[in-house]
């Protein structure tokens with residue numbers, strides 16, 4: 001069987017998210033860290049996910065990275081590409097969703113890209129081209145306070161047109177409910193009007209299944225993990241990839257939280273009651289990183305108990321804004337990402353083999369610094385968050401998107417790990 005989909009994911013949590021939905025639908029999926037340096041065994045694979053750290057870097061860099069990934073996927077037999085970004089459409093005013101989509105349209109010689117962030121199982125719905133998170137408009141959902149990519153407009157057509165080179169239309173819910181013929185007619189109409197992008201309305205899993213069945217082969221697929229999960233559900237794959245061995249009884253675990261999203265704030269507050277924890281001292285992370293790193297390593301190593309210790313940079317929005325005003329958005333963000341990544345590397349060299357991470361940018365740097373070349377996809381902890389295993393060593397990670405999971409996520413992840 002040939003590869004059904006090649007996915008370019010703009011961060012690592014997003015990559016495990018989409019890989020997990022496809023694996024649960026029965027596809028055999030591998031997740032790679034960037035473009036692999038060595039040959040990959042493609043036997044029996046239905047989909048390949050290339051994870052990038054391209055969500056909030058400069059647009060030119062995101063375009064170059066995504067282009068290399070697309071060319072690699074094409075060269076390795078993926079004729080249908082899927083650009084995976086966040087179900088909350090996380091992007092800066094300059095991009096990177098628009099510029100990367102434009103590049104992929106040109107590369108694939110396609111005239112229209114569909115934009116489908118909807119992920120109803122996690123409360124992300126799109127109606128009249130407007131994105132809602134658990135019933136709240138995107139710009140009132142907490143995402144307006146995101147440290148790197150604050151989202152201040154729920155109108156996806158407007159957001160896309162600001163950062164891309166063409167006009168954006170809509171496939172409205174009425175068309176989706178009318179089925180295949182109406183969806184295809186709308187897409188033809190939008191193409192005839194010269195639209196380069198079409199936001200897809202979707203409120204339910206059923207809407208996503210309808211869209212997945214109707215979308216013509218030639219359109220470029222972009223969006224969250226929902227549409228990919230629907231495509232995998234409709235098309236039989238080579239076999240469920242949910243059986244990755246998870247029974248490493250020896251070895252320690254650690255929880256590292258670098259996300260300041262609303263749900264991570266709740267998860268951190270909850271877990272602080274259950275396990276030893278330490279807040280990152282952000283000024284020290286910025287000013288005194290190596291001595292501070294050693295201190296945190298020692299602290300983590302001295303903890304014992306049923307549940308893993310947690311180090312968290314997570315703060316409420318007002319505190320994040322004050323820290324950013326003092327140090328600068330990039331300096332504060334990079335210092336924290338670097339600290340948590342260095343901590344993961346040091347701890348993995350001294351007996352920690354299960355790392356639970358909250359935050360997309362945070363996870364991306366951490367995985368890159370750990371030197372993981374690829375992951376197999378294991379058990380799902382929450383929708384869009386599986387345990388994944390390093391293909392080359394006994395190291396397991398749970399890369400949690402900022403707003404995914406419920407309040408108990410960090411404890412649940414550890415319980416699930418040992419369940420048979």
Ligand SMILES: Nc1ncnc2c1ncn2[C@@H]1O[C@H](COP(=O)(O)OP(=O)(O)O)[C@@H](O)[C@H]1O
Pocket residue numbers: 146147148258259260261264282313314315319320323324332333334335336337358359360361362363400401402403
């Ligand atoms: N207390 C803080 N002050 C400033 N920036 C922070 C703080 N805590 C985390 N950050 C930064 O915010 C960003 C969060 O992004 P990310 O890891 O992608 O989380 P999410 O998944 O919620 O989007 C990272 O760059 C992280 O280093």
Ligand SMILES: O=C(O)[C@@H](O)C(=O)COP(=O)(O)O
Pocket residue numbers: 011013014015017018085086087088224225261359360361384400401402403
């Ligand atoms: O689509 C989603 O919501 C996630 O897969 C995702 O990309 C989340 O990004 P972060 O919240 O930055 O982890």
